[in-house]
Amino acid sequence: MMNRELSLSTFEHAKKIIPGGVNSPVRAFGSVDTFPIFVQKANGAYIYDVDGNKYLDYISSWGPLIFGHNDEDIKSEFIKAIENGITYGVPSYVEVEMAQMITDAYPACEMVRMVNSGTEATMSAIRVARGYTGKKKIIKFEGCYHGHSDSLLVKSGSGTLTFNTPTSLGVPDEFIKNTVVCRYNDINSIIDAIDDDIAAVIIEPVAGNMGVVAPSENFMKELRKITRQKNIILIFDEVITGFRLSYGGASQIFNIEPDMVCFGKIIGGGLPVGAYGGHKDIMGMVSPLGKVYQAGTLSGNPLAMSIGIKTLQKLKDNPKVYEDLEQKAIKLEKGFKENIKRLNLDFKINRFHSMMSLFFTQKEVNYYEDVQTSDVKLYAKYFKSMLEQNILIPPAQFEAIFFNTAMSEEDIKYTIKANYNALEMINAQ
Missing domain, CATH: 3.40.640.10 (Type I PLP-dependent aspartate aminotransferase-like (Major domain))
Known part of the structure; x- marks a missing residue:
């Protein structure tokens, strides 16, 4: 079990002086039924929390860090x-x-x-x-x-x-x-x-x-x-x-x-x-x-x-940056879809160029009401499993994951493996 004691104590202190302990609601990690990590530093494709944990970062500050952290x-x-x-x-x-x-x-x-x-x-x-x-x-x-x-x-x-x-x-x-x-x-x-x-x-x-x-x-x-x-x-x-x-x-x-x-x-x-x-x-x-x-x-x-x-x-x-980002997204999408198929699950993946979401629903997601069919409780379990495997994805079902050029082929392969582990855990419950 990952040690996040310092993040937890920081969060408890923050709640006394900041509304909800955070300066933007989604950072509270409430919809994924846990408490937030508190970041100490970041570099390349990774961020590091105050407890010394290292995470592969698919949030990228919600999109702007195309070249990763600390380029x-x-x-x-x-x-x-x-x-x-x-x-x-x-x-x-x-x-x-x-x-x-x-x-x-x-x-x-x-x-x-x-x-x-x-x-x-x-x-x-x-x-x-x-x-x-x-x-x-x-x-x-x-x-x-x-x-x-x-x-x-x-x-x-x-x-x-x-x-x-x-x-x-x-x-x-x-x-x-x-x-x-x-x-x-x-x-x-x-x-x-x-x-x-x-x-x-x-x-x-x-x-x-x-x-x-x-x-x-x-x-x-x-x-x-x-x-x-x-x-x-x-x-x-x-x-x-x-x-x-x-x-x-x-x-x-x-x-x-x-x-x-x-x-x-x-x-x-x-x-x-x-x-x-x-x-x-x-x-x-x-x-x-x-x-x-x-x-x-x-x-x-x-x-x-x-x-x-x-x-x-x-x-x-460097216009090939966009091709690089999309190729990473395509590989991750393909790997996720193969995992879903291997586990006989029926979840949906939406990807547009280098933006991607995994929805925990059997319904194709084209409209707002389709989004609402996604199982947020399953997403919470999935999020926590990925976090335990040192991968940070958005702490909310209703957000995109973002890629950056600092991510390596090995990072993508590891993410696909972690995705399989997380989905297998969900499937077993």
């Missing part, structure tokens, strides 16, 4: 940047350089504004869309999570789905009534919901917060067609997928240009960051050009910008 190039850039100061409060050249990289990579982003988180990006994008159209309502989708701003905490995914609280206390009815929730992957639900007061549709182009659920090609094409016909702003939330699935994100993969797009995670190389952008006529609404106000003292922070630029440059210079 030498990125670390060197951070040290170089910090010697020039940590924050200025006035413009710096690296902000402009980052904006240029994003606008070059995304045709839909003719202008972009830096912020400090994905939540801030989506919240701001919706405000701009409302200001631009003069309309009040927005459409989002069941199971898609766009941060914790009031108008978006309606049938969310991720932590809210895990804890079975699709809305949150403190969200006024006035916000809820202006948020219309549609069925992901179901174009008819959009057709039925649209009226003349819809300002925007916001979507995760690949859902990653109800587990990985990819959209059908027809759904995405029809969504773009309908929003154009109805003069509705289409917002792609690429906080997870942007620069991870390809250099041009899901927008490039689907060959669909949204009106606005939101970023986070990767464009800061792992530091707190976000951004939102779009066509010039839309972004021209943002202060000081226009009358939609949005500001942030630390927006465009030089440390995050410098590391983000280094990360994006490495991706741009």
